[in-house]
Amino acid sequence: MEDQATPAGAGDGRLVLAATPIGNPGDASVRLREHLAGADVVAAEDTRRLHRLCAALGVTTGGRVLSYHEHNEASRTPVLVEEVAAGSTVLLVTDAGMPSVSDPGYRLVRACADAGLLVTALPGPSAALTALALSGLPSDRFAFEGFPPRRPGQRERALAALAAEERTLLFFESPHRTAATLAAMAAAFGPERPAAVCRELTKTYEEVVRAPLGELAGWAAGREVRGEVCLVVAGARPGEQALGEAELVAQVVARVEDGERLKDAVREVAQRHGTASRELYDAASAARRAARG
Structure with a gap:
């Protein structure tokens, strides 16, 4: 069981996940401004966007700025973990919203947690x-x-x-x-x-x-x-009826257009939705012929 409530000692390093504005810079929190200015390292998905955000907030980053994005996170994660282990505060920001939510961050959080290092967050905007x-x-x-x-x-x-x-x-x-x-x-x-x-x-x-x-x-x-x-x-209503033939045919056609064989596409869709394969195959074949004119 993981527990980070009692870090090893005062002054130890930490990883801070910082939510950034999703559009309006005015949504930036006071804590985000403070950490941008005071963190030892700021790891940013796009350093250019980080500098634009800081300019809009009237903040100057006091620490080292590094890029951290999907193309370099595998190689850069150990570097940032070492920074935290050495006592640095590493601030992680993405282009908008909270890091690791459809953005880089999960790999670094996992690595710091596995190393027994403190991970915390500055909550804020979420698209x-x-x-x-x-x-x-x-x-x-x-x-x-x-x-x-x-x-x-x-x-x-x-x-x-x-x-x-x-x-x-x-x-x-x-x-x-x-x-x-x-x-x-x-x-x-x-x-x-x-x-x-x-x-x-x-x-x-x-x-x-x-x-x-x-x-x-x-x-x-x-x-x-x-x-x-x-x-x-909206979610499905409890007991909502199965899709009609037109919707099932559209699913089959989309799979075929993506390179799947018609027979395989029909079998998969029919099994998933509990319908007869032969009727669905005939309907999908007719739809494809009609589309070809």
Whole structure:
């Protein structure tokens, strides 16, 4: 059992996970300002964005600034662990929100914890929780799913596995994939499932659009979605009926377009949703012929 309530001694080093503003610099906490100025080492996902944040806050970093991102975290983690072990305060910041939540940080937290070093946090802004609160959807039970897979077939499979999840679902998505993801969600969860698109939270052009998934897919398809995007989807109702044939066919077609054989795609979707393979195969084949003209 891990217990860090009693660090070895006063003055020992520590890793501090710092939440940074998700848009508006005014959301920076007093403690974040103090630690940016006073930490021995500041590890930043993007050092340029860190310097812009410090300029906006009127803060000068007093310690050494190092980059720490997905491409160098494996090699840089031991360096930062050594800094903490030697008595330094290492402040970890990402581009927005809390480190390790769809951002670098987990590997470093795990390494420090395994080494018996103190890890603490400066809580603050969270895009996922802000979107959940603004969505108007149930917030008593929820599941954060991060970014959906990029490839259509993988995305379809991941969403299909969540179709019966009764908790509210939270996703991050890039703006140029938002329309495709909403269409895939409408196919996987049903077009009437309530949802919300939350973009540019806390920024000048903040927008929250609440509607059923089918309507949101149409809304996104007809415009250029911009900015940071969070998608919030209502959970399945207890005993919610299985998807109709059109939604199941859409899942099969997406998997085939991603390189899977039609026979294999039909078998997987049919088994997952408890439907007959032959009828689904015939319907998917007809849909593909119609699409080819």
